[in-house]
Amino acid sequence: MNHIRTVVEDGIGILELARPEVGNALDLPTARDLSAASRSLLADPRVRVLLVQAAGDHFCVGGDVGAMAAHPPAWCTDVASAVHETVLALHDADRVVVAAVQGAAAGAGLSLALLADLVVATPTTRFVPAWGRIGLTPDGGASWLLPRAVGARRAAAMLVGGTVLDGPDALAWGVATELVDGDPRPRARALAASVAEGGWRAAGTTRRLARTAWDVGLADRLVEEAAAVGAARARNGPLLDAWSSRRRQRSRDESVAGPGTPLRAPFAGTVTVHVAVGDDVAAGATLATVEAMKLDAPLTSPHDGTVAAVLVGDGQRADGGSVVLVVR
Known part of the structure; x- marks a missing residue:
């Protein structure tokens, strides 16, 4: 694989x-090497996220036009077929x-960019539907990928009309997801690392659900989502537990709700106050009177923290009862 490099670092398959x-x-x-390399990385259990990048000034200018001119038409079919293995x-x-897309992403290079979920480009990056300029039709799945990314009319403007997108236009049209000045590879690497360090399996399932959204009906998709979220909860319990723990810690870090703090439901009268810190609710006493859905006096939490919200205990009563202070 002289023209394709692969490495796995910290869960990122590059x-x-x-x-x-x-x-x-x-x-x-090169097209055959790209196919073999992409399939090899995706089969590697160490790979949690895939980062596609390119050496030099350009991401990929598409097919090698000089080689096309030197070979019979069947050669173009062979190249396209090899590229399509990577696309699938x-x-x-x-x-x-x-x-990470710099310089030109033209022809099949545009298709490679469209296959990514997160595309970091630069203001000077150019997304070029190059096929029509040399009398060819799209390959690399562009006729299928582009309408899904930008809509039918904009896809026609590119594929038939030859519209070229610079970085800002690509961001506005949804071909790029982020622009940076200079080299886009460090930012793309940081995004890949954030995925690799988090719930990467859930993220992978999410991208599959999104990419096949046009292929199934809503009822079938709801069944898939229900099963997927249950599987993700079982697999990523530690992540959820850690998030919940951090939230409870934040609840202990804040101290007073002043007069005028609105309630979250219709409420009036003298109330018995309880204080909720995370999942713990501590019994309190009658601390204030509620008038017209607002407190008439400050409420201070008996715990460390600020009363960030005042909630009616059951969300239904309108004439006194219990109030829960949510401390954050």
């Missing part, structure tokens, strides 16, 4: 196009795909 002297153009050997691998991946 797939790098490394033919910078020709803008990472795809000839037949990335589209069907159960991991999030991040792309």
Whole structure:
């Protein structure tokens, strides 16, 4: 794989196009290497997220036009078929795909960018539907991916009308998800790391659900979502527990709700106050009178923290009763 580099670092599978002297153009050997490399990384259990990037000034200028001119038409079919193996691998991946796109993403390079869930580009990046300029039709799944990314009319403007997007236009159209000045690879690496460090399996399931949204009816999708969220809860219990623990800690860090704090439901009268810190509710006493859904005196938590919200205990009573102070 002379023109494709792969490495796995900290759960990030990096797939790098490394033919910078020709803008990472795809000839037949490169397209075949790209297919083998992408499938190998996605089969690696160490890989939690895939990062697609490229060496040099350009992400990928598409097919190698010089090689196309030197070969018979069947050669183009062979290159496209090899590229399509990568397209299917990335589209069907159960991991999030991040792309760093600099310079030109043209032809099949545009398709590779569209296969990513998070695309970091620059203001000077150009997304180029290059096929029509040389009398060819789209490949790399562009005729399927682009309408789903930007809508049918904008896809036609690019595929038929030849519209080229710079970075700001790509961001506005939804082809890029973020712009940075300079090299986009460090930011893309940071995004990949954040996915790899979190609930990456859940994120992979989420990307699959989103990418197949047009392929199923709502009722079937709801069944899938219900099963998926249960599976994610079982798998990622520690993440949920850690988040809940941090939330309870924040609840202990704040101290007073002043007069005029609104209640969250219709309420009036003298109330018995309870204080909720995280999941713990401590019994209190009659501390204040509520007038017109607002407190007439400060309420101070008997625990460390600020009373950030005042809630009617059962959300129904309108003439006195219990109030819960939510401390944050």
